[in-house]
Amino acid sequence: MKYRVYGVLAVALGTFFAAQPLSAHHEILAKFDDKKVTTLKGTVTKLDWANPHVHIFINVTAGNNVANWAVELESPVDLGKAGWGRDSVKPGDALTVTGMSARNGSRQVWATSVVMASNNKKLFDMANAPKPPAATAGGPTPRWPDNQPRLGPAPGQTGYWAQPSATMLVQAGANVQSDNYGLLKNIGDVDKVAPFQKWARDLFELRQREFLKSDPMYQYCMPPGGPRQFQLPYGIQFAEDRDRKRIFVFVGSGNRNYRIIYTDGRAQKGQLRGDDDNPLYYGRAVGKWDGDTFVVDTKGFNEKFWFSNGGLPHSDQLHLIEKFTRTDMNTLKYEVTVDDPGAYTKMWSSSWNLKWVAGEELPVYYCQDNRP
Numbered sequence: 001m002k003y004r005v006y007g008v009l010a011v012a013l014g015t016f017f018a019a020q021p022l023s024a025h026h027e028i029l030a031k032f033d034d035k036k037v038t039t040l041k042g043t044v045t046k047l048d049w050a051n052p053h054v055h056i057f058i059n060v061t062a063g064n065n066v067a068n069w070a071v072e073l074e075s076p077v078d079l080g081k082a083g084w085g086r087d088s089v090k091p092g093d094a095l096t097v098t099g100m101s102a103r104n105g106s107r108q109v110w111a112t113s114v115v116m117a118s119n120n121k122k123l124f125d126m127a128n129a130p131k132p133p134a135a136t137a138g139g140p141t142p143r144w145p146d147n148q149p150r151l152g153p154a155p156g157q158t159g160y161w162a163q164p165s166a167t168m169l170v171q172a173g174a175n176v177q178s179d180n181y182g183l184l185k186n187i188g189d190v191d192k193v194a195p196f197q198k199w200a201r202d203l204f205e206l207r208q209r210e211f212l213k214s215d216p217m218y219q220y221c222m223p224p225g226g227p228r229q230f231q232l233p234y235g236i237q238f239a240e241d242r243d244r245k246r247i248f249v250f251v252g253s254g255n256r257n258y259r260i261i262y263t264d265g266r267a268q269k270g271q272l273r274g275d276d277d278n279p280l281y282y283g284r285a286v287g288k289w290d291g292d293t294f295v296v297d298t299k300g301f302n303e304k305f306w307f308s309n310g311g312l313p314h315s316d317q318l319h320l321i322e323k324f325t326r327t328d329m330n331t332l333k334y335e336v337t338v339d340d341p342g343a344y345t346k347m348w349s350s351s352w353n354l355k356w357v358a359g360e361e362l363p364v365y366y367c368q369d370n371r372p
Helices: 076-081 187-193 198-209 216-220 226-230
Strands: 032-048 055-062 065-072 094-102 108-116 121-123 159-162 236-241 246-251 258-262 284-290 293-299 319-328 331-339 348-358
Touching: 032 065, 032 108, 055 094, 065 094, 187 198, 226 319, 226 331, 226 348
Parallel strands: 065 108, 258 284
Antiparallel strands: 032 055, 032 094, 055 065, 094 108, 108 121, 159 236, 159 348, 236 246, 246 258, 284 293, 293 319, 319 331, 331 348
């Protein structure tokens, strides 16, 4: 399978921003300093409603000088679900913006408040955005005619899995807190996360201390292989091709990639005249049903991606055993055992749940849109 990799975009704002890349959907603290809050008053020159983040460009006057600033917001998916759109602001609108300053000193802010100057109406307020409706009653697990659980929607329905109960891969029994990107709340918890080899532990701590700024999925749109695809905000969707004995897993985040899990009993190796001699982002996966649980064995990963939010390292020896159990209509239990003697001192495991988002297809999100 081939993957499109989009280069890091640059938004041209005169000569100043010509060489300033805007990263993909990222750990906010990697780019912005929450200890340096600034307030700007200016006039909108452009609204860039595009992935990975929406930007409002405003002219800010200071004395006799006018400078153009980039105000960064959430993705179009997040803002759209909260009720905002391309017409929420337009060129000529006067705004007051409060937000975190860019760490590199460039004219960029991450907005925590955007207020229309004419009427003091607060715009793009994610903290007070409308909440999604509560999940309906679970009901029984939908099944195929042969009584095998369905991983995807029932006939005539749509839906996908999202809202993971954990957004970082942590060994079972560890009490570790992180944000939605996998950034530890307490850097002192590094050693609790997994049974690291020393090199892997040191690399993980470095990535954490750098606020995950080197994340290859956000910097270069590398696919989110491994458990990470089940930790991301825009969910996953199963398409079960029972005739050809394979299951597609479509990933809503990253760059709308997909993986294939074969259920035809084939050997776990690459295909001739295909991927027979190269490791893959999603590895080579073979699966089978064990009662109501779908068990997937995956090997053959490359080392070009982060296999978890937060930057957990892995080697080319990574071997995963994943288990998927749809316990009822709205709940998917995900369990994973990590076997990687190149990066960890022993096998370890973790688990979390995903919720069913009924009546919707996967959000339309790309790591980076093609912009002119």
